[in-house]
Amino acid sequence: MPDFDLAIRGGTLVTAADTVRADLGIRDGRIAAIAERIADATRTIDASGLLVLPGGIDSHVHIAQESGPGIVMADDFASATRAAAAGGNTCVMPFALQPRGSSLRAATQAYRALAEGQCHIDVAIHLIVSDPTPAVLGQELPALIAEGYTSFKVFMTYDDLVLNDRQLLDVFDLARGAGARVMVHAEGYDTIRYMAEKLERAGETRPYGHALSRPQLVEREAAHRAISHAELVDLPIVIVHVSGEQAMEQIAWARSRGLKIHAETCPQYLTLTAEDLKGRGADDPMAGAKYVCSPPPRDTASQEAIWRGIQNGVFELVSSDHCPFRYDDARGKLNPRGQQSFRYVPNGLPGIETRLPILFSEGVSAGRISLNRFVELTATNHAKLYGLYPRKGSIGIGFDADLTLWDPNRRETIRQDNLHHGSDYTPWEGFSVTGWPVTTIARGTVVAEDGRVIGDLGHGQVLDRTIDPALRPTG
């Protein structure tokens, strides 16, 4: 019997620290050997000329999530994990959302049920706490954390999700005691409402109004506030989807003071701008709705600032914030109310499949970041921060054989026609990239190959996790 189920030969292995030429031996879905030459395997994949990367982990995706009356998210677990696998990912982390007034546990159980048996790749579930009642704080949330739902997101905006400052402090306090990781959506609720109503009164109801209603200071102020709360409670937090230079400066300032503030950004903040919400010159007055997400994309100066932040370490995570809606759909971007005002255009972009190629191309191929930094930003830090490490996030003995074979020289153009997600458009239609995932291997099994998803729906598992507080990327 051969030593290994699978050998990957001739590739260049990349971790967050190192780049080496070596073969990989895989047994029982895990990496069992790394060596100059591994010959004795049941199956062999030739990775000559390719990079062997840890499979992408996308720790910020929305799948099949409740999205308000009449609105339906464009992906279920099957389509989302299919698209993720095609895009070089081996694990994604969606959110079980507590509807206000409901049980967090019930919501979590129902959401997990949607995932079980419906995933091409592994999935780990964050929670969204929208209603920190005494029952939630006193019983449900601590129990769920103990069971392995060790991370949750809180919102500083949205009518049905926003927590006030007292609630934020209370959940931060709980997280500190329970060892959970907290993600913060930092935009100021009241400020957005004030702006949105003002814009509506002025008749500025088109999708572009969404960008006008959330200027950078809205995000900066909320970031400062979240940082202050984290400082008071002495809790490390993750500020997600940072879009602008001003919020980034708050985070950099906090870190220079020794605070443990982690930060995530997304491809949309590196490649899109608020101008896109004007519709890119299309005749269709609603075309800008395709780019409505929160925070909104900013301008080229902020793009450059965010790149600087990626380069100098402010950002430790690049996620997609995949939040897919169909455009030409009465239950999506073109719902009737959304056509009346930007306030009702569902917020979010599909991006689960395009995150890795865009970041690789604009980052690594363009000379902005190293290969190792790419791996850190797209896999290792996600695993470390959210409790998947050392099972996932790197290439090493004992790790799940979650791997992406990457062709650094392949040039592709992103086209909706070639994508696997449930949405009917991509914001990056026509975007050219250099570097492409050619094979995705999840726990030792090839799940996608050259654009075809070939794995079983039941291959992916729902993972429980424990956060190791020492595994923060920095320090």
Add this chain to the structure above:
Amino acid sequence: MPDFDLAIRGGTLVTAADTVRADLGIRDGRIAAIAERIADATRTIDASGLLVLPGGIDSHVHIAQESGPGIVMADDFASATRAAAAGGNTCVMPFALQPRGSSLRAATQAYRALAEGQCHIDVAIHLIVSDPTPAVLGQELPALIAEGYTSFKVFMTYDDLVLNDRQLLDVFDLARGAGARVMVHAEGYDTIRYMAEKLERAGETRPYGHALSRPQLVEREAAHRAISHAELVDLPIVIVHVSGEQAMEQIAWARSRGLKIHAETCPQYLTLTAEDLKGRGADDPMAGAKYVCSPPPRDTASQEAIWRGIQNGVFELVSSDHCPFRYDDARGKLNPRGQQSFRYVPNGLPGIETRLPILFSEGVSAGRISLNRFVELTATNHAKLYGLYPRKGSIGIGFDADLTLWDPNRRETIRQDNLHHGSDYTPWEGFSVTGWPVTTIARGTVVAEDGRVIGDLGHGQVLDRTIDPALRPTG
């Protein structure tokens, strides 16, 4: 014949990114395999309960360097590499110094000759450019860089080393074209002279006067100046031995603006203060001379700031700046002129053997930094920045088998009696640490074991290098 010359079994491997339980197989001095279990080896070392770290690389040490009339450095290559090996290092980088008015090439050749055949571990030689004449800039330096001396240090102070701003700009320009790495000693020459003369006139001639003559702003101003020159020339530089919060803030500011400024600090700036130059209450009025180094240690606020900088990524290197003199020696700290004024006390501390235990204990054991960050700060980043990577600096297939087996729980007290360097004292006499290097393996050969250096003097080689500009730790 067994597959491997040496197997290291049962240890926990640590790289800058990952921590995994695995065995190592070594062949021909290089790492040939990493696997769950490696059985088939000529020799086996049991590393159970130990960490297996990349051997320490100390990229900033002074060995057998010309030190002015009547002063002799306390280490030659034999003693320095002996001490380094005992302290867990597998490579050190001393400096070939060009005496002003002399040929850089001649100095380099003479210095290399001192090293050849006299080293327990590998050595790579930086240059010190003190006299950038047209001949040096036009011929010698470019040729030496092409031959593998790909890094050099410049000084902004010291009578016989200081370069003026024009010279700095010219050598920066040359380095940019030639692909060399430049290290900068950032303290302002004129300011120090002004202060020293003022202190002497006031009768403040004791060793403590050394600290008074170099307040933080002396370092801050020079750091700002070096940064400005690097910005103009568009050259990444390394600002070495950063001692104080003020210089650190300049570096952090530069990086926030997107400049590629690298920074090194040393254990003395994390554990000593200017108060030590007062002699720690000893009767001996010269006792403070033991702590005279440049920049001088500061205060506890700066220690905390430097720790913050280590944690949030400002610092990418921790070196020893080993610069050993004997204390009780007329050719060392107690030379006759030095007893008249601090200006003639030779600058420098012995630290090559204590760098790793001190940083491990105060950093990792004290919970300030992760194991991975320790490896990055003491080995990987040195190799990447100075062109030793991917030969050295990590644990991976094809890397030199430069390894340190580290007992993270062993408690030791630093004592001069137990050290191997040529100096007659250590500034850390009596300092307690948790964590200790128990075995040092250089290119597959055990060179130090439990405090005994057992390798041959000829084992170490003098390495040539090529700088890969993409291998900067950040970005």
Add this chain to the structure above:
Amino acid sequence: MPDFDLAIRGGTLVTAADTVRADLGIRDGRIAAIAERIADATRTIDASGLLVLPGGIDSHVHIAQESGPGIVMADDFASATRAAAAGGNTCVMPFALQPRGSSLRAATQAYRALAEGQCHIDVAIHLIVSDPTPAVLGQELPALIAEGYTSFKVFMTYDDLVLNDRQLLDVFDLARGAGARVMVHAEGYDTIRYMAEKLERAGETRPYGHALSRPQLVEREAAHRAISHAELVDLPIVIVHVSGEQAMEQIAWARSRGLKIHAETCPQYLTLTAEDLKGRGADDPMAGAKYVCSPPPRDTASQEAIWRGIQNGVFELVSSDHCPFRYDDARGKLNPRGQQSFRYVPNGLPGIETRLPILFSEGVSAGRISLNRFVELTATNHAKLYGLYPRKGSIGIGFDADLTLWDPNRRETIRQDNLHHGSDYTPWEGFSVTGWPVTTIARGTVVAEDGRVIGDLGHGQVLDRTIDPALRPTG
């Protein structure tokens, strides 16, 4: 008939810009002439050796204000203006507070009625908006502003006063349109409640708990938030009673970005610390209650920072935030609930009479600020920012003859026994000062002389005001 009703001869006149030796001629309560020599007057005051300053304007005092159940403020208009006059002031600005659920207009009228005929010196009334209902925003407040109540304060904390962010934005918007000046009490409500409840649960109920419940970041966060709102609405605001370095840094940052943020501080933040809330070593466990005010005094580092901010222009106003309660009184600091928890100790210090001597002594006499800056900080800027200029706030033709004759060399010790306010203690008992107001002249009439208040209660008038937006101190 003499040309002037009153001549002040031989003094040194000080304005915010200039210091000159000249005589003053006063007619009909106004300054009619400034000359080398003014001889022809009905009455002459010899000011030889004295400074002639614009009378102090204290734009932040609380008088006879509703203070919650069972609590009574220690000053009515008679006693407050008596104390103010004795302390060198000629105008004070208290607040008409809108109780939540009530009419702002009614509250204002009732409050004005308390003042009419009961004042030794002039009074101008700010509003406090605690309940910005549609009626208040749509009718009452615009009308009151038009009638001359051109400034109002909003609170970001206190159960019965706090406005949420939306309310803040709405009143900022209104103020921008109506040309009103907005003062902001910047402390975060939810954060304070969170801390207070936590401290109570931990049994930390003594007065010192008040300081613990409001660390600097509580003030910093609220300052940042208020600045962001002001930036969005494009409204200049005044952040009052800034106590700490962290909030100050936010203000300095905002101003460096071109935002029009004005800032006020108070003598308590220059001379007291949180340690005072421990009771200064008194046996009485409640003694610290004498120093309970919001924000609480900080530490000596913050004192120095605030002085720097006064020197470099961050602060444009020094007010007293006089908010007097009796100590040994069941309706004051020692009310029954206050003895149970710091949360019920009424917030505030008496300071209307001591502001000028303390700032003069610690500022001018100690060499920290110039005479002109003293005048600017205590009179001119108050008049300019709050619409009393050019009637009040300087010495010039046509200004009200509001003057304080000041002996810069007189040494005094502050004693409760010598003060005129309604409180039974002063926080500065025993505090020694150099510089003292010897005569206060309000609209040409001597109202206080050497510690005796000799004016009529009816002399002071209630003034209406118009804000001139161009009269900001800076720019």
Add this chain to the structure above:
Amino acid sequence: MPDFDLAIRGGTLVTAADTVRADLGIRDGRIAAIAERIADATRTIDASGLLVLPGGIDSHVHIAQESGPGIVMADDFASATRAAAAGGNTCVMPFALQPRGSSLRAATQAYRALAEGQCHIDVAIHLIVSDPTPAVLGQELPALIAEGYTSFKVFMTYDDLVLNDRQLLDVFDLARGAGARVMVHAEGYDTIRYMAEKLERAGETRPYGHALSRPQLVEREAAHRAISHAELVDLPIVIVHVSGEQAMEQIAWARSRGLKIHAETCPQYLTLTAEDLKGRGADDPMAGAKYVCSPPPRDTASQEAIWRGIQNGVFELVSSDHCPFRYDDARGKLNPRGQQSFRYVPNGLPGIETRLPILFSEGVSAGRISLNRFVELTATNHAKLYGLYPRKGSIGIGFDADLTLWDPNRRETIRQDNLHHGSDYTPWEGFSVTGWPVTTIARGTVVAEDGRVIGDLGHGQVLDRTIDPALRPTG
């Protein structure tokens, strides 16, 4: 006999603090009375509808200064003070320059001789120390300071003027002991030489090369260095003609740390840009030479930054840095060597006559600064910082009757044809302004009226000065 020699009636008096309607009575060249109405005067000027401002003080002008071989400055004292008077100034401060290798005293005496009897308005002479020999530091400079030459400028660039850091520290030290005010030209000598030679090698010799050779970081670095020296010596300094945002940020940073750093800027940095050195589209390839000054004008972002600095108090002085050369003149801008390379185009712009109208129009009329701030920036602060106060710089009893009657509404277009300076061009040809000086009164005598200079050449005196360290504008 009337009480006053001159009455100025009906105007609005403006000081750095106040704006009041009042009449002025002048006797013996000084202000003797300010009153509602002054009737009894030998001569009366009707200032109805006009502002009465303190005459402009231009503390940074170059007149008849040695300018290198073959180059002649375009103004002598007669023409410079004629132009200054026409432009609303009543005092200017040129520099007595010590040629290196020569006596500072001899240079000063020779320079003063040029001025005596040749000035329309008063003049006070700064020194330029280019050669701080022991004789200069030990005897000449202290003696000259004691005689009333209480301020001097030092240069960090220019071949024949540059001081090295040690010399800067020594003269700072002397200034501190002697109570002199030091002005610093902050640009880095070596950096400029490096850039200039590089540009020449690249054939970039046109006037625009001047701007390229002095990027903002050249000024920023020198400013940081000067600040550090000032910090070490504990000496307040004035950093003159700040042109760019980056240097300004250093100054703001220094002040936030409590350092006493004063800053001056000039109209050219508010209205011109480096693009002007390209010649404004003229056919003449040398046309850009008209705008060659040091530091060079920057860009519109820096203009906005400098305005912010004026508004928020970073800048306390606006001077002209008048340094006039003729353009179409072989001894001026078009000298033969200057046509070969920008390095030989004499540095400087004529601006003594246009400073006040440009700043008034762009500052006061455009709503950026108040009238009082205008007076502070153009007169009061100059007098205070350089020892002319309280004789000059404001309107008050005992001050010299140095006054400018200013029509705030008059619209004019700046034209070389209408100017009185010795240069043959103005950089502001065609620049439209609102606000114009209509009458200039120097010590009670009208010296310019509606564009005609009518005073005697002998009217201006050379003034000695004493610096009062307490009279810094801030603090």
